[in-house]
Amino acid sequence: MEFLNNIQRKIANRQYEFSKHAVDQSIIRDISVAELKAAIMG
Numbered sequence: 895m896e897f898l899n900n901i902q903r904k905i906a907n908r909q910y911e912f913s914k915h916a917v918d919q920s921i922i923r924d925i926s927v928a929e930l931k932a933a934i935m936g
Contacts, residue, residue: 905934 904910920930
């Protein structure tokens with residue numbers, strides 16, 4: 895659970911980057927950054 899908490903903390907503090915592949919896939923699948931954040935944050 896600590897692993898997930900660390901990821902959530904980084905998301906909350908905007909300490910992340912998206913790879914080109916992640917951006918491409920989010921465009922193809924029509925998934926917004928807000929939706930990704932909501933899914934990770936629970």
